Amino acid sequence: xKFNDYFNEIPYLETDKLILRAFCRADIEEYLSFxxxxxxxxxxxxxxSIFNEEPHISNWLNNINGRLLKSKKAFTWCIxxxxxxxxxxxxxxxxxxxxxxxxxSYYFSLEYWGRGFATEAVKEVTRFGFIDLKLxxxxxxxxPTNTASLVVLKKVGYLEEGLLRKCLFGKEFHDTIVxxxxxxxxxxx
Numbered sequence: 001x002k003f004n005d006y007f008n009e010i011p012y013l014e015t016d017k018l019i020l021r022a023f024c025r026a027d028i029e030e031y032l033s034f035x036x037x038x039x040x041x042x043x044x045x046x047x048x049s050i051f052n053e054e055p056h057i058s059n060w061l062n063n064i065n066g067r068l069l070k071s072k073k074a075f076t077w078c079i080x081x082x083x084x085x086x087x088x089x090x091x092x093x094x095x096x097x098x099x100x101x102x103x104x105s106y107y108f109s110l111e112y113w114g115r116g117f118a119t120e121a122v123k124e125v126t127r128f129g130f131i132d133l134k135l136x137x138x139x140x141x142x143x144p145t146n147t148a149s150l151v152v153l154k155k156v157g158y159l160e161e162g163l164l165r166k167c168l169f170g171k172e173f174h175d176t177i178v179x180x181x182x183x184x185x186x187x188x189x
Contacts (some may be wrong), residue, residue, distance in 0.1 A: 003099045003133055007072050008158045010065060013128055020077040020091065022065050027078050030087035034109035043146045044107065045170025072096060079121055081112070084134050088112040088186055091121050093129055095140070100136040102129055106149075118152045126156055139180040141169060155178045 008024035023031070032052055034040055042162075051060055064076040074094025081088045096102050104125060105163035108118055129135045140158065142149045158179040167176040 001019065001132070004072065006075075006133060007069055010069065010075055010077060011128065011132070013077065013124050015124050017082050018117060018120055018124070019080040019082060020121065020124060022078065023061060023078040023090075025057070025061065027087045031078070031090070034088075035090075035107075037110060039110055040107055042150065043143050045143075045174055046172045048179060068094070075122075077125070079106075079108070079117070081117070083116060088117060089121065091125050093125050099133075102135055102138050103135075103137055104129075104140045113148065118149070119155050122152055123156050135183065137182045140176060141167070141176045141178055143169065143174050144177055150177065150179070157181050 008039045013020040014046075015088050036052070051057060068074045068076065073096070074092055076090065076092050076094075078087055079089035079091055080086065087109075089106060089112065091104070091106035093102050093104055104122065106118060106121060106125075126138055138158075139161075140149075140153055141164070142153065142155070144163070154160075161178045161180050164176045164178060166173045169176050
């Protein structure tokens with residue numbers, strides 16, 4: 001398949017402990033139970049719109065599963081745990097440039113922090129980006145205080161490239177560390 005062929009629907013990805021799939025209306029209650037928490041929001045730079053009622057829910061689902069996908073801007077996966085069949089997070093791959101560069105972002109429910117789920121999801125989406133989409137570079141921007149996310153990215157093989165001072169991060173300005181992996185690098189097993 002070619003790059004453009006992947007944007008007909010959110011690709012279904014699976015790992016040992018996770019299912020990465022499109023969000024659906026049945027996921028909203030579990031998703032809202034953690035996305036609105038301050039501990040989750042604090043590393044998102046005020047860039048996430050908090051919603052909890054119609055028509056915002058329908059608009060959000062239409063955007064991530066329709067408009068953003070069809071315009072080839074982003075893949076947004078719902079992360080489901082195979083252990084308990086719960087929605088535990090979200091991971092995005094988007095901001096595509098020349099079909100060769102993309103940006104990765106993710107977050108999880110608090111109760112699933114520190115259990116290896118983020119590393120597993122990042123590894124799978126990175127594999128998808130390099131193997132399936134044939135990207136050359138995937139990068140992630142992380143606040144320096146988000147040490148857990150920096151550890152996750154380093155475990156997968158991402159390298160720290162530098163600090164962007166007071167960079168636009170979400171809707172706010174924050175110091176931001178750029179982490180990146182290029183296709184020539186070895187993805188850590």
